[in-house]
Amino acid sequence: MSKKYAIGVDYGTESGRAVLVDLSDGTEVADHVTPYPHNVIDEKLPNSGIKLEYDWALQHPQDYLDVLTRSVPAVVQASGVDPADIIGLGIDFTACTMLPVDAQGQPLCFNPELANQPHTWVKLWKHHAAQDEANLINEIAERRGEDFLPRYGGKISSEWMIAKVWQILNEAPDIYEQTDRFLEATDWVVSQMTGASDIVRNSCTAGYKAIWHKKKGFPSNEFFKALDPRLENVTESKLRGEVVALGTKAGELTESMAKLMGLQPGIAIAVGNVDAHAAVPGVGVVTPGKLVMAMGTSICHMLLGTEEREVEGMCGVVEDGIIPGYLGYEAGQSAVGDIFAWYVEQGVPAYVQTAAEQEGTNVHEWLERHASAYKPGETGLLALDWWNGNRSVLVDTELNGLILGYSLLTKPEEVYRSLLEATAFGTRKIVDAFHNNGVEVQELYACGGLPQKNRLLMQIYADVTNREIKVADSKQTPALGAAMFGAVAAGAANGGYDSIVDAAQKMARVRKDTFKPIPENVAVYEKLYQEYSKLHDYFGRGENDVMKRLRAIREEARH
Ligand SMILES: Nc1ncnc2c1ncn2[C@@H]1O[C@H](COP(=O)(O)OP(=O)(O)O)[C@@H](O)[C@H]1O
Ligand SMILES: O=C(CO)[C@@H](O)[C@@H](O)COP(=O)(O)O
CATH class of the missing domain: 3.30.420.40 (ATPase, nucleotide binding domain)
Incomplete structure (x- = not known):
C-alpha cells in the first residue's frame, strides 16, 4: 500500500495554516499559512465602517474558507503527494469563537441586509464585551446552587458561548430572533466541508465553552429561564445539534469543496477541535x-x-x-x-x-x-x-x-x-x-x-x-494534532488510525534538548x-x- 497522508488545519487568532502530514511517522511534509484578510476586527466593521465598542473582537467567516481554498491546495502542490493518498482532514480552532447562522447554515453577516449589524459577525474568543452577562450567569448559578459551576473553577467566562449568546439577545434581540443556530466556528467550517444539513457539534467546545456535560447535557431550562425567560429553550433551539466525540468522522468532503481544495471528494472530515486541545496528542x-x-x-x-x-x-x-x-x-x-x-x-x-x-x-x-x-x-x-x-x-x-x-x-x-x-x-x-x-x-x-x-x-x-x-519537535503542533484526528476519522482500515493514542504514539515527537530549572x-x-x-x-x-x-x-x- 502506498504511503498515506492527512491534513491538519489550524485556525489561529490572525491566520490559518495547513499542514500535510505523513501518517507513518508524523513527518510534516508541507505547510502553508494564510493570514486572515480581515484579521481581528476590533475597531470598525468591514465595508460599512460602523464603529465597534470597546472590548469587541470580531472576525470574517469568509477568511476561514479562504484558508481552506488557499492553504490546502498549496500544501498538496508543494508536497507533490497524490491527492488519492490523502485520506482525512481535521481542523482545530481558537475557541469560543462563535457565530450566528441562518436555517441554511450561512453566517448572518453574509446577508448584505444584516452585514452592518455588529452582532451578526463572528465573535472571536477574545471578544470581552459580554462581561455583564458573565457576571449575572455566575451570580444566578451560584444562587441556584448549579452543580456545573465547580467544573468551571467556580466561574463561567465572558469569553464563552452562553455569555456571548446572551449579549446578542440583550443588545440585538432581532438578530437573536433571526438566528437559527449559534455555532462554534470550528463546527461551522466542518459543516462547510461536509455539506451536512444536520450540523454536528464537537464535544470539546460543547464541554469547555458551552457548559455541556457528557452525562448531564446542558444546564436545565429552568436555569436558562432564571437568566432570562427568552433563553428558556435556547439549548433545544439555537444550540441544538448532535454532540459527538473528538475523532469522530463528521462527514465526507463534498464534490464542490474537494474541487476548491485540490483534494478527492469523499475523504473523512473529523469533527472540529480546539487549537490547544489538539496540541496535546500533537506533543x-x-x-x-x-x-x-x-x-x-x-x-x-x-x-x-x-x-x-x-x-x-x-x-x-x-x-x-x-x-x-x-x-x-x-x-x-x-x-x-x-x-x-x-x-x-x-x-x-x-x-x-x-x-x-x-x-x-x-x-x-x-x-x-x-x-x-x-x-x-x-x-x-x-x-x-x-x-x-x-x-x-x-x-x-x-x-x-x-x-x-x-x-x-x-x-x-x-x-x-x-x-x-x-x-x-x-x-x-x-x-x-x-x-x-x-x-x-x-x-x-x-x-x-x-x-x-x-x-x-x-x-x-x-x-x-x-x-x-x-x-514539541513540530512547529505546527495543533495542526499536527488536527491531522491525527483526521487520520482517526478515516480509520485504520483506510490507512489511518483507530484511536488518537495509536496516532500520537506513531506521529508525535519532542526535541532532545529540554529546559531544566x-x-x-x-x-x-x-x-x-x-x-x-x-x-x-x-x-x-x-x-x-x-x-x-x-x-x-x-x-x-x-x-
Ligand atoms: N522573539 C519573541 N519573543 C517573545 N514573543 C515573541 C517573539 N516573537 C514574536 N513573539 C510573540 O509571539 C506571538 C505569536 O505567537 P504564535 O504562536 O506565532 O501565534 P498564535 O498564538 O496566534 O498561534 C505574538 O504575540 C508575538 O508578540
Ligand atoms: O481559549 C482557547 C482555547 O480554549 C484558545 O483558542 C485561545 O486562547 C486562542 O489561542 P491562541 O493564542 O490564539 O492560539
Whole structure:
C-alpha cells in the first residue's frame, strides 16, 4: 500500500495554516499559512465602517474558507503527494469563537441586509464585551446552587458561548430572533466541508465553552429561564445539534469543496477541535502528570486526570475533552505573546528599534538578548500579567496590567524581562492550583510559536515553575494534532488510525534538548513569586479594586 497522508488545519487568532502530514511517522511534509484578510476586527466593521465598542473582537467567516481554498491546495502542490493518498482532514480552532447562522447554515453577516449589524459577525474568543452577562450567569448559578459551576473553577467566562449568546439577545434581540443556530466556528467550517444539513457539534467546545456535560447535557431550562425567560429553550433551539466525540468522522468532503481544495471528494472530515486541545496528542501527551502549554498570543494549559477535582479558576474539566478515557483539564492566560507584542509596538524607545535594525535582528530578539544579561531579581521590577484580563485563576476580564519598581535607570530590556517573568508567574499560579488540588503536574510540555522564538522565556518558565520543560519537535503542533484526528476519522482500515493514542504514539515527537530549572534561579524566583502572589491577591481578589474603578472612570470619560 502506498504511503498515506492527512491534513491538519489550524485556525489561529490572525491566520490559518495547513499542514500535510505523513501518517507513518508524523513527518510534516508541507505547510502553508494564510493570514486572515480581515484579521481581528476590533475597531470598525468591514465595508460599512460602523464603529465597534470597546472590548469587541470580531472576525470574517469568509477568511476561514479562504484558508481552506488557499492553504490546502498549496500544501498538496508543494508536497507533490497524490491527492488519492490523502485520506482525512481535521481542523482545530481558537475557541469560543462563535457565530450566528441562518436555517441554511450561512453566517448572518453574509446577508448584505444584516452585514452592518455588529452582532451578526463572528465573535472571536477574545471578544470581552459580554462581561455583564458573565457576571449575572455566575451570580444566578451560584444562587441556584448549579452543580456545573465547580467544573468551571467556580466561574463561567465572558469569553464563552452562553455569555456571548446572551449579549446578542440583550443588545440585538432581532438578530437573536433571526438566528437559527449559534455555532462554534470550528463546527461551522466542518459543516462547510461536509455539506451536512444536520450540523454536528464537537464535544470539546460543547464541554469547555458551552457548559455541556457528557452525562448531564446542558444546564436545565429552568436555569436558562432564571437568566432570562427568552433563553428558556435556547439549548433545544439555537444550540441544538448532535454532540459527538473528538475523532469522530463528521462527514465526507463534498464534490464542490474537494474541487476548491485540490483534494478527492469523499475523504473523512473529523469533527472540529480546539487549537490547544489538539496540541496535546500533537506533543505525544496521552497520560496524566504532563501539563501541555500551547504558547502563543495567549497560553492554554492542558492536563489529563483520572478523577474530577475542583480547581480554582480552571476553564473547565471535561470527560474525554482532550483524550478519550481521561478527564481533560484546561486553564489559561488570555495574553502572553500579546503582552510582549504590545511592549514592542507601543513601549520601546526609537533607539532600540534603530539598534535592532542595524544589527539585522527584530526588536523581540534584541530585547531578549539584552534581557538575558540580567540575573533573576536584578531588574528590581515586578509585573502583573493582566494586559488582557486574567483568565485563570481569577477569571476576571476587567483586570489590567501593572509594573512596579521603575526608576530613572530602568532600561527597556529590563521592562521586557519583567513582562516575560510576569507571564511565568501567571503560569506558576495555574500549575500550583492544579498540583495542590490533586491534579498532579510532574513536567511541562511546550508547543506553539513562543518556545521556538524565545529561549530566555522558556528558561524563566522552567526556573519559576521548578519543572523541566520538553518542547514539541513540530512547529505546527495543533495542526499536527488536527491531522491525527483526521487520520482517526478515516480509520485504520483506510490507512489511518483507530484511536488518537495509536496516532500520537506513531506521529508525535519532542526535541532532545529540554529546559531544566537552574537551582540558584529557582531560589530567587521563589522569593519574587511570593511578592507576585501578594500583588495578585491585593489587586485581583477585591482588596483594592482600583483597576475596576479606573475602568469605570474611563467609561464615563468616553461617553
Ligand atoms: N522573539 C519573541 N519573543 C517573545 N514573543 C515573541 C517573539 N516573537 C514574536 N513573539 C510573540 O509571539 C506571538 C505569536 O505567537 P504564535 O504562536 O506565532 O501565534 P498564535 O498564538 O496566534 O498561534 C505574538 O504575540 C508575538 O508578540
Ligand atoms: O481559549 C482557547 C482555547 O480554549 C484558545 O483558542 C485561545 O486562547 C486562542 O489561542 P491562541 O493564542 O490564539 O492560539
